[in-house]
Amino acid sequence: MSDALNWSEIDTVLLDMDGTLLDLAFDSHFWLQHVPLTLSIKRGISIDAASQIIGDKYHAVQHTLNWYCLDYWSRELDLDIRAMTWELRERASLREDTLPLLQALRNSGKRTILLTNAHPYNLEVKLAQTGLDRHLDLLLSTHTFGYPKEDQRLWQAVQQHTGFDNPRTLFIDDNEVILDAAKRWGVGYCLGVSNPDSGRPDISFARHPVVSDYRSLVSAIAL
Numbered sequence: 001m002s003d004a005l006n007w008s009e010i011d012t013v014l015l016d017m018d019g020t021l022l023d024l025a026f027d028s029h030f031w032l033q034h035v036p037l038t039l040s041i042k043r044g045i046s047i048d049a050a051s052q053i054i055g056d057k058y059h060a061v062q063h064t065l066n067w068y069c070l071d072y073w074s075r076e077l078d079l080d081i082r083a084m085t086w087e088l089r090e091r092a093s094l095r096e097d098t099l100p101l102l103q104a105l106r107n108s109g110k111r112t113i114l115l116t117n118a119h120p121y122n123l124e125v126k127l128a129q130t131g132l133d134r135h136l137d138l139l140l141s142t143h144t145f146g147y148p149k150e151d152q153r154l155w156q157a158v159q160q161h162t163g164f165d166n167p168r169t170l171f172i173d174d175n176e177v178i179l180d181a182a183k184r185w186g187v188g189y190c191l192g193v194s195n196p197d198s199g200r201p202d203i204s205f206a207r208h209p210v211v212s213d214y215r216s217l218v219s220a221i222a223l
Contacts, residue, residue, distance in 0.1 A: 004189075004209050005170065005189055005191065005209075005217070005220070006189075007108070007220055007221050007223065008223075009167070009168055009188070010110065010168055010169070010170045010188070010189060011110065011111060011164075011165060011168040011169070012110065012111045012112075012113065012162075012164045012165065012168065012169045012170070013105055013110050013111070013112050013113070013169070013170045013171075013172065014113050014115045014158075014164070014169060014170070014171040014172070014182075014187070015112060015113065015114055015115065015136070015171075015172050016114075016115065016116060016117075016149075016172060016173040016174060016175070016178070016193075017114055017116035017118055017123070017126070017132070018116065018118060018126075018174075018196075019173075019174035019175075019193060019196025019197065020095075020172055020173055020174050020193050020196065021094065021095060021098045021102075021114070021132060022092060022093065022094060022095065022098075022126060022130065022132070023092075023093050023094070023095055023196075023197065023198050024174065024196040024197035024198075024200075025091070025093075025197050025198050025199045025200075026088070026091045026092045026093070026126075028197050028199065028200065029088075029091060029199075030084070030085070030088060030091075031054075031058075032051075034084065034088060035054060035073075035077070035079065035081075035084070036050040036051040036054055037050070038079055038084065039053070039054065039077055039079060042078070042079065054077065057076055057077075063148065063150040063177060064148060064150075065117070065142065065143065065146070065147060065148045067117075067148070068117040068118060068119055068142075068143070068148060069119055069143070070082055070085065070119040070121055070122055071119070082121050085121065085122055085125055086125055089125050089126075089128070089129045090129065092125070092126045092129040092130055093129075093130065094130050094132065095198075095214075097213050097214040097215050098132075098135075098214065099135065100214060100215050100218055101214035101215070101217065101218065101221075102135040102136065103135070104217070104218040104221040104222060105221060106135070107222065108221050108222060110221075111137050111138075111164075112135075112136045112137050112138075113136065113137060113138045113139075113140060113162060113164070114132075114133075114136050114138065114139040114140060115140050115142070115149065115158060115171075116139075116140070116141055116142065117141075117142050117143075117148050117149055118141060119141070119143055120141045120143055120144070123139070123141050127139070138162065140158065140161070140162075142154055145157040145158065145161075149173070149175075149178045149181060149182070150177060150178055150181050151181070152181065152184065152185060154181075155181065155182065155185035155187075156185075159185075166185070166186040166187055166188055167186075167188040168188060169187050169188055169189065170187075170188070170189040170190075170191060171187045171189070171190050171191070172190075172191045172192075172193065172211075173190075173191075173192065173193070174192065174193040174196035174203070176192060176205050176206065176207060176208060179191075179192055179205075179207070179208045180207065183207075183208075190208050190209075191208065191209055191210065191211055192205040192208045192209065192210040192211070193210065193211060193212070194210040194211070194212045195212045
């Protein structure tokens with residue numbers, strides 16, 4: 001449970017974006033519905049066939065930086081993924097509990113750092129749509145460093161760049177594999193998000209405490 005957090009021992013909070021601060025419904029719709037539909041129209045094939053092609057390609061690069069790279073997918077699928085992202089930008093939205101969390105962290109003097117695998121263009125579009133950047137101290141895309149969060153080299157690079165202190169850092173993400181990577185690097189506190197997508201059922205975590213509503217943390221942060 002999230003009550004395992006000792007806020008008096010946490011100085012820095014690293015935060016994922018999609019599914020953690022933003023509703024993952026945008027990405028679910030984009031990659032699982034919009035992209036297959038667009039590909040099916042372009043190639044004159046069924047949506048099921050398009051979904052199978054894309055699913056196989058997704059699986060082949062899962063947990064690598066290419067999985068998150070808009071330009072990679074534009075080349076692989078011969079689609080203008082950047083333009084498609086822009087066209088659907090209004091679907092990007094903050095989780096309802098995001099601003100209460102970020103305000104509480106700022107009021108308590110915690111340093112807040114966005115650490116996302118999202119491509120810089122994807123990040124730019126979502127920030128313009130949601131204004132999320134106004135509530136964070138630093139924003140980092142892993143593409144800047146050349147490794148995804150699943151890779152220990154990323155954690156080394158981010159630590160060198162930000163100077164975060166492992167034992168006094170909390171990392172929040174909706175992906176357990178990524179939380180595992182942070183824990184392996186020695187990040188003191190790791191917290192999962194059990195409801196990243198407002199349109200889908202909750203997910204479970206086997207190895208990390210979870211939260212479903214950040215507002216349940218606010219009173220403890222303020223102590």
